[in-house]
Amino acid sequence: MKKWFPIILAVVFLGWAAGGIRPKKVPAGGMDFEQFGALPVVSNGRCQPMDSLARNSLLQLREKQTVNLEPWKGNLEKPRILSASEWMAAMMMKPQVADTWPVFRIDHPDIKGLLGLPMNADKAAQTDGKHFPWVLIQLRLQDLQREGQRAGMVNQQKRTPYEQGLVRLMNCVGLYMRLQNTLQPQNAKDWPAELQSYAATAAAGVAAYTAKNEKKPYDEGVLEKFMADINRFGAMGELEPPLLLTPKAGETGASNWKRSVEGLVGLARGEPMHFGLSAYARISGAYARGDAAGFNEAVADYRAALQQTVPGEVIKSGREQTFNRVEPFYKALCMYVMAFVCVLLYWAAPARMEVARRTAWWLVVAALCIHTGGLLTRMLLEGRPPVTNLYSSAVFIGWGACILGLVLERFWRNSVGLAVSSTIGFLTLIIAHMLALSGDTMEMMRAVLDTNFWLATHVVVVTLGYASTYVAGFLAIIYIGRGVLTSGLDSATGKSLIKMVYGIVCFATLFSFVGTVLGGIWADQSWGRFWGWDPKENGALIIVLWNALILHARWGGLVRERGMANLAIVGNIVTSWSWFGVNMLGIGLHSYGFMESGFRWLMIFVGSQLLLLALGGLPQRLWRSARGLSEKPA
Amino acid sequence: MRAIWKFLSSLRLTVVCLSLSIILVFVGTVAQADEGLYQAQVRYFKQWMVWGPMLFGHRLPVPLPGGYLLGVVLLVNLIGAHIQRFQWTAKKTGIHLTHLGIILLLVGQLATDIFSVETFLHFREGESKSYSESHREHELAFSIDAGDGQEKVVAFPESLVAKGGELRHPDLPFTLRIKEYRINSQVMAKSEVTEAGGRLQTALATLESNYSTAEGLPVQAEKAGDMPGRREVWVAALAAVGETGVTDLVAAAKKISADPGRAGRLQTELKGRFRKEMLGRFTQQGGAMQVAAERIGKGESLEGLASPVEKGLGSDVVVFPAPEARAMDTKNWPYAVVEVLQEGKSLGAWLFSPWFMGRDRVALAQDFEAGGKVWRGAFRSERVYYPFSVQLLKTTHEVYPGTTIPKNFQSRVRLVNRERSETREVDIYMNNPLRYAGLTYFQSGMDKDPEKPGALGSSTLQVVRNPGWLTPYLACVLVGLGMTWQFLYHLSNFVLRRRSNS
Structure with a gap:
């Protein structure tokens, strides 16, 4: 049982995550809002499900x-x-x-x-x-x-x-x-009837309007009704609502979608009724009457019609809806928390709790699967490399750090790698969740960023640089935390921790340097200069310099284990500064992600790291693990 | 000597340099928010020493080494270390490659800093140009037709004009005497300023009459009730005459208007406050209105404004010197009053300034006759001429549907090089510059309304000559290879050792 428990638990969690793939059953006689939510609409410059x-x-x-x-x-x-x-x-x-x-x-x-x-x-x-x-x-x-x-x-x-x-x-x-005001004017009482009467009289209204302008006789009643309609449609249009109507026959692409109001005004110009207008009016009518069967049927009919005209968009919307329903990052987050609890259990009694370590391992593996699945689905939906904005950089940093942690765990098998995986996975997904509050996370890329090549190279590499610098920093936190606050850190574990820090810092130096220089080359391609001292560039440069400093300080014998740990913790501050801090300065070409409330959290994080540095600054003889660390490894 | 050498090539020095670099980059980045992107770059990075660096608005008590100094010391340190400790072993190969890449990067950036030239090319659809223009520098240029659509140009850089005195050139049949020069100014039509002044005076007079009677106060108070900004002025004015904490303006105004003494004081308060507010608002409009508002605010008249010269474009303008522009995206607009002398005889004085500009940012020239030929003079953006021309054929500006997020800026241009009988069309768009004849053309700006596809668009290309542009590419490859080598070498050793241990 003990042998299989961790794996069974992980499989149960995977099943929980996969359970979201199928939509919930609609209660008998209820309206199928899932199906309604799958209808495609263009908003924020991209086609997405309702x-x-x-x-x-x-x-x-x-x-x-x-x-x-x-x-x-x-x-x-x-x-x-x-x-x-x-x-x-x-x-x-x-x-x-x-x-x-x-x-x-x-x-x-x-x-x-x-x-x-x-x-x-x-x-x-x-x-x-x-x-x-x-x-x-x-x-x-x-x-x-x-x-x-x-x-x-x-x-x-x-x-x-x-x-x-x-x-x-x-x-x-x-x-x-x-x-x-997306589907119908917000003050509509009985939209299908109103649409029908407008469609029937629009031509007469236009004729009356022209006649009035030409000072010929006209029907005042018709003109008045027509102008009232046109005015309320005008008010709809001014709000610039999402685009509901599919492109005309022969046209494709998100840029040819139309707003409802454009279809309505088109009727006055003598254009035929867009099938989306009448279909949505039918849906709206059934919904307003509370006619569940009629609603479900109208939605299904419209979806079938869309499958003929915009099949690609219908499929993509369906996929994105499934992705929304599964919520892979939220589920991965929960599993990282569970895994971290298991790590703590293991550390409490390493000799007796090997099962906790194995449970943590399998939980992290399962979480990573879901995390990866979410990442890949996002890439598929967007047609982009993994990192396109601040939100996805958080998701990706967590993913990269999680893998690094698992690799470390494979070598050392002492839960340290798992601790890193679960903490950084959890923290970055929380950050991602916060960032998602500002709206659509699959937003379109501005002209200068609209290049998959550089997004796939510079952005991915530099983000891996961030991830690995954080991993080194968290390893150092484990070293300081366990060394100062517990008596459990012995000299062998300490040495291995610092070896991990060293290896990861090498890795981080490589990625942050290459990533930063690639960024410079991208800038050279798009703005004509390799280096412009832009805040985000400088932030990345500071990470490179800091990692280089750690390596040289070690090679020069200027720092030993405790010094390495402290320097690596400073790396956490440095990385957070260039990930978020520089965006808060609100200057430069990269300042597209300005955040207000983030500043407080950044300060709290920096404060916590300074506190750890203060602990790490204590002479080693005052540490609770002083004895363990001073003994020669057997 | 040996001690110095040892110090220069020590790892200790590397660590010190890296630490100082981090501090410098951090301070210089934060300073950008306060001092401006461009200023901060010049003051912190393109500098040997930084005196009085600022951090979050506080002056630091110590000077910092500047970017140049740190770059050079790091370079010396790197090269020194390699000369002293060079070993060609597998273990060290990665380090050597990495450091070679870094040396290349540092040297390349230094070269870029010294040799690269950035200019701009702005044109309308259909227009063809064989020159680009500097963003910041100006030149005083004189030209005559040389036949065949060509022209002969003699240009003096602004630095020479700034020195004053007389300017001569063998190709010019005249001498120039700089009578007046300012690095930054505002030049505007005299009529514009007096007209703006007139409008302002009328507005001030209306204001005066609004508050001229005590009976009118409640009416004005009612009007002010719902206007943001105006209500606050009323509350402050009422407070000044002893009515504090007023919420109902009309009631307060009625109460005071019944008391002639206090009503008079309130009228004066309101007039003074609204006048100040109005002058402030008009000053913010900039241009002629700003000049008029500033003068009237100081109680000066607009009657005495005189043009600096009697001939040419300068005869019906007024000039106002301005402080030198230092921020990133601002530039100087100089002017010079220049007397043209032929064989010791004055032909007259002209005002030259980049302010004289025709449609689409082309400098307007002023004609005068000298040596039997018609010369055109202009104080314009400094130009760099090329033996080929670039014609803008079509501009494209796309946005994402239903948004204003830019999707694509694209210029289709025709490149014509007669010398090489080369004619071809090229697309220039974001992340896809044109590299030609040692120059790189980047899509930098576009003036085109995506809503009106028919309107004529214009495009601004950034033109960069940077002989060192390839160095970062090479450096990236070298460092990447070097570090990967080093990393894999250590990793494989580590794995092997673990295997043999277990």
Whole structure:
């Protein structure tokens, strides 16, 4: 049993992850929102399933991928939770209902004050004091707009947290209104009927309009109705909602998709009705009536029609929806945590807990499988190398560090490599999760970055450089932590740890140097200079210099084991600085990923590393493992 | 001597240099946020010593060695170490390759720093140019037609103009006397400034009349209620006359307007505050309005503005000297008043400045007759001429659907080299420059509205001459190979040793 337990556990976890591949069953008589969520739509410059649009929108609005309709209830009271796709259906087709759902997360008390929202959780009033529905926010919309505009004028780096919150909320409001005007005008009462009557009278309306301009007699009633329609479509168009209508026959590619409003205006120009317009009107009608069978049938029919016109997009949307449902990075994250717990168990009693080490090993292997699967799926969906933005760099650093950790574990079999794999895997996936809150993580690449060759070489290599520098740093943390705080570090383990640090630093020097120079060559190709002292370039250079310094200091005999460990911990600070810190300076060509709240976390991390350095600075005779370290290895 | 040699080639020195480099790069990077990208580069990296370096707005008590000094010391240290400890063994091969690559990289960057020249080529669709222009440097150029569509040009670099005195050239039948020169200025049409002044005066007069009666105060207060910015001024003015913490402006205004003494004080407060606010707002508009607002703000009249010269383009403009531009993306706009002398006799004085620019950034020349020929003079961006021409055929600017994220900038150009009877068309786009005749053309900017496909676009190409451009490629390969060699050598040794141990 003991022999097979770790493997069985890992397989169970793999099964748990794979379970997400199949969609949940629709309850009898229910609407199939999964199928609705698989419909393709073009937003943020790329074709994606409705499901991705819904999840990314919810992440921006309320930092979760689902909607909790009763956030004032505790988890045990079973609050009603909606899937992202179900919420999106309501947003597009029954906005009046969606307006009563608390989807806006607002934390800053001054913003709540400005909008007159309840400050604290109050079960009787059915509020948790954090999430609010549109019906409450719109009561003080003018105040929000006035203050939001003012905050928008303030330089980004000089905004107070209140102003940052305002700007964020304004963006959310814009997003919210866009979504509600994607399929039909948000004030539509009975969309299929309205669309039909508009289509039937559009030609007459245009004729009346022309007649009026030419000062000829015209039907006032027809013109009035036509202008009312055109005006509300115009208001829809100004919001620039996502693109719902497929390209005309003979055209392909995301750039030829059209907004609903363009199809509607096209009707007035005498163009035939786009099949998407009528299909969505049918879906909308069935949804509004609460006719589940009709809804499911309309969605299925439309999907079948799409399979004829845009088969590639339908397949891709389906795949992306599955990817969203599986949530591989979240599941890998959970498994890294479990693995780390097992590592701690092993360290508590290495002699008796070998099974814990083996469990950790298999858990990390399983997590790595899922992590890899997620990474590959992302690459497939995007058609890009693994790292395209800050989010994917976090995922990739975790992946690279995890593999390095497993390699170390293969050699030494003392849980040290597993500790590195699980901690860095966990931390980087948490960082990735935070970064995903800002929206779509598969965004399109700006012109200068639109090159798979350099993304695959420079970016991947330099990111591996980051990953390996972190691995060296975490090995050093284990050395210092175990040496100072526990009595478990003996001289042999210490020596092997520092050997690992040394090997990994060599590796890191190679990757960060080659990656940095490749970056320079890319810059030479696109901007005409190899080196421009841009902050991100300088950050990468500092990593190279730091790694080179560690190596030379060791070769020159300037540092021994404790010194190596301390230098490697500084490597963590240096790497974090160039990964995130330089983006926060908000200057230079690479400053596309400016973050506000990240700064605090960076400072906390740097603080923790300084604390470890202080521990590492203690003379070795004060360490709890002093005796173990001073003994000669047998 | 031996001690010095030992020190210069020691690992200790390497570590010190690396540490100082890290500090320098860090300080220099942070400084970019405060001092500007370009300034910080010059002050920290392209320097032997950095005096008074700044970190997050605080002056550091010690000077730092600059980028040049550290680069050179590292180079000496590297070369020294290799001369002293050179061994050709398998164990050391990787290290040698790596260090050779680094030497190449350092030397190559030094060469780039010294020899590379960066200029720009800006043209409209259809336009053909056989020169590129400097971004920052200017020249005072005089030209005559040389027939066959060619022209003969004599150009003085700005540094000579800056020295003042007289300029001569054997090809010029006249002498130039620099009467006035400023490195940066604002030159604008006199009419523009007086017109802006007029508009500002009218606005100020309306303001004055708005608050001229006590009865009008409540009306104005009501108007101000919903205007962001205006409300705050009212609250401050009310506070100044003793009404603090006011929320209802109209009620407060009504109350005060009933008391003539306080109403008068409030009127004065409001006029003064709104006048200051208005002048500030107009100053921010820049250009002629800024000049007018600044003058009126200081109580100066706009009547006394005089043009510096009587002939040519300069006769109906006014010039304002400006401080030298130092930030990354700003540039200087100099001017010079130049008297042209032929055989000791003055032909008149002209104002030359890059401010005189026609459509699409082509310098406007001013004609005058000397030696029986018509000469054209201009103070323009410094030009580099080439024996071939580049014509812009088509610009493409694509964005991702439904967004403004740029997808592609592309210029299709025709390259014509008569000397080599070469004519061909090339696409230049991001990450795909054109390399030709030792020059590299990069897509740098584009002025084209993606929404209006019919409109004529223009394109800016960056033109770089960098004889050392290949060194990083070689260095990367050498270091990559060297480190991989070293790494694999150690790894295989390590694995073998473990095998034999177990």
